[in-house]
Amino acid sequence: MIKKVLVANRGEIAVRIIRSCREMEIRTVAVYSDADRKALHVLYADEAYHIGPSPSVESYLNIENIIRAARLSGADAIHPGYGFLSENPEFPARCRQEGIIFIGPSPEAISMMGDKITARQMMIKAGVPVVPGTEGKIASEEQALKAIHEIGLPVMIKASAGGGGKGMRLVTNEKDIKPGLRSARSEALSAFGEDAVFIEKYISSPRHIEFQILADGHGNVLQLFERECSVQRRHQKIIEETPSPILSQERRQQMGDAAIAAARAVNYQGAGTVEFIVDKDLNYYFLEMNTRLQVEHPITERVVGVDLVKEQINIANGHPLQLKQEELKQHGHAIECRVYAEDPENNFMPAPGVVKHIDIPYGVGVRVDGSIYEGFEVPLYYDPLIAKLIVWGKDRQDAIERSKRALKEFKIAGVKNNLSFLERILQLDDFLSGNYTTHLIEENWDFLMQEDNCADHCEDIVIITAFMEYLHKIKKASPREMTAIKNNWKDYSRIRSVLKL
Ligand code: MV4
Secondary structure, eight states: OOOEEEEOOOHHHHHHHHHHHHHTTOEEEEEEEGGGTTOHHHHHSSEEEEEEOSSGGGTTTOHHHHHHHHHHHTOSEEEOOSSTTTTOTHHHHHHHHHTOEESSOOHHHHHHHHSHHHHHHHHHHHTOOBOSBOSSOOOSHHHHHHHHHHHOSSEEEEEEEEETTEEEEEEOSGGGHHHHHHHHHHHHHHHHSOOOEEEEEOOSSOEEEEEEEEEOTTSOEEEEEEEEEEEEETTEEEEEEESOTTOOHHHHHHHHHHHHHHHHHTTOOEEEEEEEEEOTTOOEEEEEEEOSOOTTHHHHIIIIIOOHHHHHHHHHTTOOOOOOGGGOOOOSEEEEEEEESEEGGGTTEEOOEEOOEEEOOOSTTEEEEEOOOTTOEEOSSSOOEEEEEEEEESSHHHHHHHHHHHHHHOEEESSOOOHHHHHHHTTOHHHHHSOOOTTHHHHTHHHHHOOOSOOOOHHHHHHHHHHHHHHHHTSOOOHHHHHHHHHTTTOHHHHHHHHTO
């Protein structure tokens, strides 16, 4: 039985994992780099070990340093979270050597799904639909040409070791094959140390819909329905929701069954996600399987009513799943908005800094998973995700209205962020209709980027905070006036009228 878990991660996911451990009366061990000495996950855990300098390769990606911390602390299990070492098969292999339980799938399952060509072949064998394309890797330009003649243009050249859009090239014209192959290969080689590529038919206006899986060591595999993840920009997801507004019960059932078949094909154990690409006619194709807990897992937790981290720990303990497929239902609607420390006005560059002020939204239907507090310096070394707003409503409309309300209450000063960008997305007709694709952001770019008088940048909040002080202490403003300003802090004209400026 697991008694002490080392969380090999940082930020909101480390805090989130620690919380479930605490509910299960499992002791927790945090690890941290130089930049994270004062990070929230360090404060939350029962103990914490320094694992190296700020750059990830020297700390959160350093297997030996993490194993050393596990031995020193006497942790009997390691939870990898997402990112970092979570999908590196060497990490669970090393844990196995040490007799430490890895809370996740086997290194074999991670390797099979990490190699997209192998995964494709296994899916074909398992009867899971894949995008029409080549059987194995492309050996020559001639072979590529032949494949393209069979598949028909346009096609995608994809790196076998790829993911997240790296080593991927769109080919719309035969003359682009040669440069496409070359650039996909060289990008893959430098990113993954391997240049194998394959070719798929290009799906032009797709949706990205993924299914949550839980599988135990006793042959039980469950699907916990879908998450719609099409609101993204440059392969960075921004908003996710469940249920998907476009799936019929019948299609949901088919895709759920396909996701279970995909997990069974690699003898999967733990929590995982099967990603599908869905075309205009709602044909669905396996894209890849993520062999980890995902950033957006809380919307599934809210709508299905499970704690996925607890399930992961129970599976790692060797227990059979207590949930039954027939009993799993989707209740209402959940939306996740990802809050990033980045500057929408400067090409969404990561924007580290000290959090000078933060108002976290509360109230009915609201969950915030975050890792920042007033005084914390968001480091520049890691992913700029600083908080996730997860909102539940009885239906999609309700969840959207609540999300808008919560976003209005959410204020962060000192660190540039995408809060008002998120608010804008929730106002898009294309989003409200539910009928959107992965092109939603680029197709609505002008509206999303327009200048307005409600910028949520840190300077503004600092100024407003100073204004409040001034109003209170110098102008002796009434509580009513103060509240009016605070509630309309984004509306400068209103502030002007209250202040009689
Ligand atoms: C595709 C595709 C269109 N056709 N494959 C992007 C990330 C990688 N995992 C697979 N991706 C895509 N594969 C075919 N055959 C379009 C994408 C794609 C995409 C997929 C899901 C979510 C967002 C995306 C953004 C751009 C491209």
